[in-house]
Amino acid sequence: MPxxxxxxxxxxxxxxxxxxxxxxxxxxxxxxxxxGPNGSGKSTLAYMLAGKSGYKAxxxxxxxxxxxxxxxxxxxxxxMGMFLSFQHPVEIPGVRLDQFMRAGFNSLRKHRGEPxxxxxxxxxxxxxxxxxxxxxxAMTKRFVNMNFSGGEKKKSELLQMSIMEPxxxxxxxxxxxxxxxxxxxxxxxxxxxxxxxxxxxxxTHYQRILNYVVPDQVHILVDGRVVRxxxxxxxxxxxxxxxxxxxxxxx
Amino acid sequence: xxxxxxxxxxxxxxHFENLGLKSNQGDPNWLKLLREQSMDQFETLGFPTxxxxxxxxxYTDVKNIATTNFVIPSKPxxxxxxxKHLKQAGFDEHDFHRLVFLDGLYSPQLSxxxxxxxxxxxxxxxxxxxxxxxxxxxxxxxxxKDHAFTALNTAFTRDGALIHIGPNTKVEKxxxxxxxxxxxxxxxxxxxxxxxxxxxxxxxxxxETHCSIEETEYLSNAVSEIxxxxxxxxxxxxxxxxxxxxxxxxxxxxxxxxxxxxxxxSADLGGKLIRNNLKTEVAGENASCILNGLYITNGNQHVDxxxxxxxxxxxxxxxxxxxxxxxxxxxxxxQGSIIIRKNSQKVDSYQENKNLLxxxxxxxxxxxxxxxxxxxxxxxxxxxxxxLNEDALFYLLSRGIPEKEARAMLIKGFxxxxxxxxxxxxxxxxxxxxxxxxxxNMCG
Numbered sequence: 001m002p003x004x005x006x007x008x009x010x011x012x013x014x015x016x017x018x019x020x021x022x023x024x025x026x027x028x029x030x031x032x033x034x035x036g037p038n039g040s041g042k043s044t045l046a047y048m049l050a051g052k053s054g055y056k057a058x059x060x061x062x063x064x065x066x067x068x069x070x071x072x073x074x075x076x077x078x079x080m081g082m083f084l085s086f087q088h089p090v091e092i093p094g095v096r097l098d099q100f101m102r103a104g105f106n107s108l109r110k111h112r113g114e115p116x117x118x119x120x121x122x123x124x125x126x127x128x129x130x131x132x133x134x135x136x137x138a139m140t141k142r143f144v145n146m147n148f149s150g151g152e153k154k155k156s157e158l159l160q161m162s163i164m165e166p167x168x169x170x171x172x173x174x175x176x177x178x179x180x181x182x183x184x185x186x187x188x189x190x191x192x193x194x195x196x197x198x199x200x201x202x203x204t205h206y207q208r209i210l211n212y213v214v215p216d217q218v219h220i221l222v223d224g225r226v227v228r229x230x231x232x233x234x235x236x237x238x239x240x241x242x243x244x245x246x247x248x249x250x251x
Numbered sequence: 252x253x254x255x256x257x258x259x260x261x262x263x264x265x266h267f268e269n270l271g272l273k274s275n276q277g278d279p280n281w282l283k284l285l286r287e288q289s290m291d292q293f294e295t296l297g298f299p300t301x302x303x304x305x306x307x308x309x310y311t312d313v314k315n316i317a318t319t320n321f322v323i324p325s326k327p328x329x330x331x332x333x334x335k336h337l338k339q340a341g342f343d344e345h346d347f348h349r350l351v352f353l354d355g356l357y358s359p360q361l362s363x364x365x366x367x368x369x370x371x372x373x374x375x376x377x378x379x380x381x382x383x384x385x386x387x388x389x390x391x392x393x394x395x396k397d398h399a400f401t402a403l404n405t406a407f408t409r410d411g412a413l414i415h416i417g418p419n420t421k422v423e424k425x426x427x428x429x430x431x432x433x434x435x436x437x438x439x440x441x442x443x444x445x446x447x448x449x450x451x452x453x454x455x456x457x458x459e460t461h462c463s464i465e466e467t468e469y470l471s472n473a474v475s476e477i478x479x480x481x482x483x484x485x486x487x488x489x490x491x492x493x494x495x496x497x498x499x500x501x502x503x504x505x506x507x508x509x510x511x512x513x514x515x516x517s518a519d520l521g522g523k524l525i526r527n528n529l530k531t532e533v534a535g536e537n538a539s540c541i542l543n544g545l546y547i548t549n550g551n552q553h554v555d556x557x558x559x560x561x562x563x564x565x566x567x568x569x570x571x572x573x574x575x576x577x578x579x580x581x582x583x584x585x586q587g588s589i590i591i592r593k594n595s596q597k598v599d600s601y602q603e604n605k606n607l608l609x610x611x612x613x614x615x616x617x618x619x620x621x622x623x624x625x626x627x628x629x630x631x632x633x634x635x636x637x638x639l640n641e642d643a644l645f646y647l648l649s650r651g652i653p654e655k656e657a658r659a660m661l662i663k664g665f666x667x668x669x670x671x672x673x674x675x676x677x678x679x680x681x682x683x684x685x686x687x688x689x690x691x692n693m694c695g
Contacts, residue, residue, distance in 0.1 A: 050649050053641070078651035090642045094664025103660065104650030111651070143664070144646075160650065 001066050003028050003199050004049075004168055009060035011041075011048050011224075018044045020224035021060070026168070029196040033210055034203045035235060036221035037243040042203045043087060045221070046172040049201075050084035051077050064168065078104070079111040081167030085157040085174055087203075092144040097156065098126060100144050105163050129162040133189050151182040158189050169193070170201045175209040187212030207239040222246050260294055266323040267406060279380050282389075282408070289395045289405035296399040310584035310616050311526045311555040316498050321440035321470045323407055327354040327433050329361070336431065336464045337361060346677055347425040347458075348373060353433050355441040356410045361431075370417025373426060376446060377410040384415055389446055392476040392504040398528075400500045404442040404474040411444030414457060418450040418480070425456035425675050432463035432471060432497070445475035449483035449511075456675050458488040461499060462521070468496040475503040479511040481535065486674055487515040492685065493522035495550065502528040507567075509535030516673050517556075518682055519546040520689050525554040531569070532561045539568035545669040546573075547686065548581035548613070549693045555584040562591045562598045565625075571602040574666050577613035578693040584616040587632070593624040602632040607639065607665050609693065659694050663687075 004026040011019035018041045026032050036042050048055045049062065051074035062069050069077055092100070098119075105125075106116040117125065130137050133155045145153055154174055161169055174190065175183055190213050194200050202213060210218070210232060218234040219226045220243070227246050228234065267273070273287045298317035299308045333353060350373070351361035357375035366373040372382065379385050395402040412428040430443040447457060461471055471493060479485055493499050499522050507513055519525055531540050546554045560569045575583050585604040606615035617634040639661050647657035663686070670686065673679040 050645075052645050073654075074645060074648040075651050075653055075657075078649055084649050086646065090640070090646045092640075092643050092646070092661065092664055094667035095660055100647070100650070100652075100660070103652045103656060104647075107651040107653060107656075164650065 002026055003065060004201070005063040007061045007063075009048070009062060010058045011044055012056050012058050013044060013054060017058070018224055019048070022221070022224070022226055024219060024226065026199045026201060028167075028199055030216040031194060031200045031202060031213060033215040033218045033235065034201065034221055035205070035207070035218060035238055037247065038205070040221045041224045042221055043172055046084060046170050046203055049077075049170055050074055050082065075107070078164070079108055083161055083164050083166035083169045085161060085169065085171040087172040087176060089145045089153050089157055091146045093146060095144050096141055097144050098123070098140040101126070101140070101160055101163055104160070108164060125163065129159055132162055132192060133159045134185050135159060150177040151179075151186075154178060154182070154186050155189070158186065158193070162193055167198050168201065169198065170203070172203045173205060174202070175204055175206065183209060184212065207235040210235045220246050260297060262320050263323070263403065263406075264290065264294065270323065270325060270407075270409070272407065272409070279386070281386055282380055285390050286406050286408060289390070289402045292396055293399055293402035293406055296397075296402060298399055307557065307586075309618075310582075310586070311524065311553065313500075313524075313526075315524070316470055316500075319438060319470070322435070322437040323442070324354055324435060324439050327356060329353065329358060330433065330464075332464050333358075333361060333431060333433060336462075337429065347427050349427050349429065350374065350412050351429045351431060352410065352412065352443060353431055354439065355430065355443050368420065368422060370420055371422065372413055372415040374413060375410055376408075376413045376444065379413050382415070384448055385413065385446065388448060388476065388478055392478060392506055393474045393502055394504070398502065400472050401474055401502050404444060404472050404502075407442040408444050411446060413446050414455070415446075415448045416450060416453040416455050416483075418452055420450075420453040422453075422455040425458060425678070427458045427460065429460045429462070430471070430473065432467070432469055432494070434465045434467060435469075438468050438470075440470040440472060443471065443473040445473075447475065447477040447485070449479050449485055451480040452482045453480070454484040456486040456488075458490065458675070458678060460490045460492070461501070462492045463494040463497060466494045466496060469494070469498070471497060471499045471501075473499070473501040475501075477503065477505040477513070479505065479507045479513060481509045482511060483508075484512045485514070487513065488673060488675070488678060489515065489517040490682070491517070491519045491521060491525060493525075495521065495523060497522045499525045501526070503530070505529075505531040505540070507531060507533045507535060507538040507540060510537040511535060512538070513540040514672075515540070515542050516669065517544040518685075519544075519548075519554045519556075520685055522554070523552060525552070526557065527555070528557045528559075530559045530561070532563055533567040533569060534563045536564050536566045538564070540570070541672075542569070542571045543669050543672045544573040545666055545686075546575045546583055547666075547689050547693070548575070548583055549578035549689075550581060551579070552581040553583070554581075555586070557584075557586045559588040560590070560600065562589070562595045562600065565594060565596045565598065567595065567598050569600045572669065573604045574669050575606040575615060576609065576662055576666060576690070577606060577615055578609040580610070580612045582614045582616070584618070586618045586620070588620045588622070589630060591621075591623045591625050591628050591630065595625045596627040598625065598628040598630070600628070600630045604634045605665075606636040607662060608636060609639070609662075655694055659690055662690055662694070
């Protein structure tokens with residue numbers, strides 16, 4: 001049984017059809033990349049999987065670990081082991097990053113019947129992980145994403161991923177807006193967090209991050225459909241020739 | 252001001268006579284005269300109503316106050332309930348000086364032992380009528396000639412809190428003034444009075460709490476006068492947690508002299524109809540005030556903060572920051588007036604009011620007003636009202652946080668900067684708990 005199985009998924013947002021029959025299957029231990037031009041529905045797929053309100057599945061199914069998740073709330077999906085790294089993480093004034101992460105972490109532990117961690121113990125756990133993603137511990141005392149640089153926001157998302165230890169990580173453009181060094185750091189971090197037990201669905205516009213995080217499969221999404229699935233070479237082809245060939249073939 | 256002539260005005264006169272407020276043998280003549288003039292003035296002014304020509308009271312209708320016959324009790328009885336209530340309030344009184352007033356009158360039993368600090372008087376006004384500073388200041392800051400509620404309070408000034416800090420004195424422990432309304436069969440009116448004077452180079456942390464023992468209907472009509480000498484520094488906290496059926500009209504008048512600093516953090520959590528008048532005159536060069544406020548309303552609560560800052564001297568600063576969280580059908584108003592007088596160049600002033608609406612039936616009003624007569628000043632303002640940010644909520648949910656907890660986190664985040672501005676740690680954590688309690692009632 002695949003970890004994630006998407007079958008003929010149609011999604012509408014505000015009455016507009018965005019996804020028009022997406023098929024996708026991811027096994028444990030795999031990395032899949034979804035590539036596509038702007039407006040092809042990449043982020044819609046990511047939000048849909050995470051359960052954002054206003055995203056409506058009009059047809060098809062999504063099974064996570066064999067369970068239909070389309071009727072589940074976002075918090076329930078998170079507790080099952082799904083994680084979304086946001087392309088544009090929202091700034092939350094007055095809520096400290098460490099407290100926010102502890103609340104999420106403890107709700108997962110509670111769900112698993114494990115005791116919650118107090119701030120002190122959680123701090124110790126954080127310490128290990130901030131080093132892993134290349135942030136400073138002091139950063140976690142700041143308000144969530146407030147005045148974070150682009151790179152810090154992406155790393156903060158990965159820090160949350162490292163704490164939550166999800167079974168499926170959906171990374172929505174973890175590479176956007178990063179310079180070469182930050183991109184390498186972020187990519188290396190994703191590699192470290194990826195194991196044989198979990199899977200990564202990496203949404204990206206560019207091939208460059210895939211030089212570090214090598215995908216098992218690459219899917220090209222155009223106008224709400226997967227028009228081509230292939231190996232990592234497909235990403236190189238995109239880099240060389242662009243999306244135009246697929247868009248033309250499709251229309 | 253329109254006059255609402257009513258039986259209740261007459262009733263107040265009767266209470267005034269019965270309490271012997273202009274004839275009491277023990278009281279000094281100046282006080283009796285002040286009371287009598289105030290009583291006359293109250294009758295002349297009448298209660299302000301929201302009828303036309305009464306812009307100041309546009310958002311707050313005091314008709315129910317004007318038409319209810321509140322009784323002014325002669326002497327409260329100390330009850331076990333009062334002691335119990337204070338104990339539950341959770342303060343360890345060794346960490347601060349405590350002055351407790353039951354229905355406006357000093358209760359030595361409920362207060363800390365007499366505070367003896369050299370050059371300072373911290374205690375009941377009723378034991379200090381003859382002090383020259385009291386005589387010279389009481390009734391001179393709060394404007395009883397133009398404001399009916401202030402006149403009414405002044406007419407019924409029988410006691411109150413007196414905090415007079417001598418020059419060059421730093422009061423180490425915070426001073427907590429608690430105005431507690433006790434239980435009566437009738438609907439009562441109390442007139443809590445406070446006089447705070449900091450002489451030059453002195454500093455203090457003073458807190459005013461307004462609360463009640465039971466969930467009864469009453470009127471609390473409070474007046475505080477605060478006079479800050481050169482280079483003095485006052486941290487002032489006001490906590491209002493009245494009964495859900497209570498009316499509260501509170502007036503705080505502050506006078507700042509050269510290089511003095513006034514910081515106030517107010518929190519309105521209780522009450523049915525609340526109107527706070529906070530008026531500061533920044534009347535000395537390099538003086539500055541920071542006025543922060545928080546209100547959390549639900550049910551049919553109404554809270555109106557009317558804040559006036561008068562920059563009467565150049566090189567003065569002010570910052571105002573009020574935040575509200577509104578649930579159910581509650582309504583709030585923030586009216587912020589800033590006056591910068593003709594010679595008050597180089598004034599730097601900013602005002603902000605933000606409201607978070609948890610219900611579509613709640614209503615937040617913001618009305619800034621500026622009277623700027625100087626030309627070289629900085630003066631800005633900002634206001635917003637809105638619902639919880641859905642994207643932020645989704646972000647929290649996507650991390651597995653239950654919706655109720657996620658909402659509470661966002662709301663607490665919204666008001667956190669106001670609470671964070673409290674420098675007295677004991678009160679800060681107390682306030683956090685009170686806010687938590689109130690929000691947990693509101694978020695279901």
